[in-house]
Amino acid sequence: MKSNQSRRNFLRLSALSAGFAITHPLSALSVHDTWNKKRGKPQKVLILGAGMAGMSAALELIKLGHEVIILEGQSRAGGRIRTLREPFPEGLYADMGAARIPEDHEWTMKYIKEYDLQLQLFNPVEGDYIHLMKGKRIRYNSQSPASLDNYPVNLTSEELNMGWTGISTAPFQELVAKLGDPKAMDWPPQSISGYDAYSLKEFLKQSGYSSEIADLLMIGWETKLGMDMSILEVMRELSLSFGAPRYKIVGGNDLLPTRMAGALSDHIQYGSKVLSIEQSENDVVVHVSKNEQNKKFTADRVICTFPLPVIKKMEFMKTLSREKQRAINELTYWDLSRTVIQVSDRYWKKDNLNGFAATDRPMEIWDPNYELDSKRGLIAAYAKNDDSQLMDGWSDKERLDFASGQVNKAFPGLMDHFEGGFTKCWKEDPWALGAHSIGTRNQMTDLLPHLIKQEGRIYFAGEHASAYHGWIQGAIESGNRAAKEINSLE
Ligand SMILES: Cc1cc2nc3c(=O)[nH]c(=O)nc-3n(C[C@H](O)[C@H](O)[C@H](O)COP(=O)(O)OP(=O)(O)OC[C@H]3O[C@@H](n4cnc5c(N)ncnc54)[C@H](O)[C@@H]3O)c2cc1C
Ligand SMILES: NC(=O)Cc1c[nH]c2ccccc12
Structure with missing residues (x-):
């Protein structure tokens, strides 16, 4: 396992996390505690x-x-860690709950090592990714993000010139300097508690930036509810969970x-x-x-x-x-649902796409078995909050139709290869609610x-x-x- 900047994906929040080169003392319980x-x-x-x-x-x-x-x-x-294997053929499988393990999540890594499990990158290095915003498909790859000019958002010319790294670091620099130790059990410190009243959008606005920067940084997650995350939770997430490459366990x-x-x-x-x-x-x-x-x-x-x-x-x-x-x-x-669709052919590969997308619905889409050679495959549609709530009370068929429609927007041609699928709505799980x-x-x-x-x-x-x-x-x-x-x- 190697931390390699060039392998970082630009799926979401990545530019922002790249700016977080801060280290924190382990004041919460640490894996090194004896x-x-x-x-x-x-x-x-x-x-x-x-x-x-x-x-x-x-x-x-x-x-x-x-x-x-x-x-x-x-x-x-x-x-809430659950891998679905049946009834998928040819060794295909998909995680319906926890999917990605950041490299610097040291507790998770400690147990993975102890139980002798193998890891592989969650995001493929090869192939192009898709961002889908206001109906526009934007391609990018693991080596370089797409230029901000391609996105249908209202940014000032100054913000456009700042590029991904700029818009994802400059607005936050002052707050980052005051963060203290986000792992601490008594975090946040009194000196920044006033920020708790702000969402990411509100924070950007009051700092003099376009609130639409939030739409870019939170693509795949942007929702009414997602946007209501306290800026302090956003900052803690970014500093503890969004900088490093992410992995999955081989086999599920x-x-x-x-x-x-x-x-x-x-x-x-x-x-x-x-x-x-x-x-x-x-x-x-x-x-x-x-x-x-x-x-x-x-x-x-x-x-x-x-x-x-x-x-x-x-x-x-x-x-x-x-x-x-x-x-x-x-x-x-949060209200999250995952639909997994089986396809007779991973047709997106013909167009040098890797089956990974993030949309402003908000939804993330990925190929959970991108590393397998099989022609047949799965594609997962991960609906967040507003989209997940939309599916409340729907039949399995309605959910599958909805998710398929969204996948088809990111990767047109789905219905020619569609074989069936399942949805897991976590709110309906009686052991999680x-x-x-x-x-x-x-x-x-x-x-x-x-x-x-x-x-x-x-x-x-x-x-x-x-x-x-x-x-x-x-x-x-x-x-x-x-x-x-x-x-x-x-
Ligand atoms: C959709 C989704 C995506 C996620 N993505 C990620 C990710 O990418 N990376 C990551 O690291 N984490 C992710 N997570 C979070 C991760 O899954 C959880 O943080 C973690 O698994 C929670 O573990 P836990 O022990 O706190 O709770 P749980 O796993 O919920 O364990 C609680 C246990 O209590 C049992 N239980 C509940 N009620 C009762 C009862 N009345 N009697 C007896 N038993 C009961 C349940 O059956 C369950 O086994 C995701 C979670 C979800 C739902
Ligand atoms: N559920 C996830 O996929 C990871 C996650 C935990 N907290 C978050 C906050 C913002 C975005 C993703 C997350």
């Missing part, structure tokens, strides 16, 4: 959820000799949770739907429905890793502090501190309880943090 050398007081721990947060916490606690049971409602581990990203679950097979109770949690001074009791029977588990400590929309619906919400309830109720979850957390305006200063706070004997982990909203890295880091806290009990 806390797990010594065991604290032995604890009986129940972990709720066998996603990346729950399983990483379990692995660390078990290594130390604590007694651990994981309660998982589904019959599989991995939660779910190989990571599958291997971790293999190592934890004696500890995971599948098909165990958690109904309620009660704590007293001496213990915590978790009520579970398994095979249509109610069961009760008692422990010293609980780590709850459920996504917030799931917790919101549980009775135990009412037993939490007011601040915690407000954080759980209010933190925004949304895709992932994201800090929208005013949430970064107001809600974040309450998300990670323990309540009595209950600890909270999961991507939402981390500096990496919407990333595997955040889930793992938060799981390790909860494990460390429990191990440090006297």
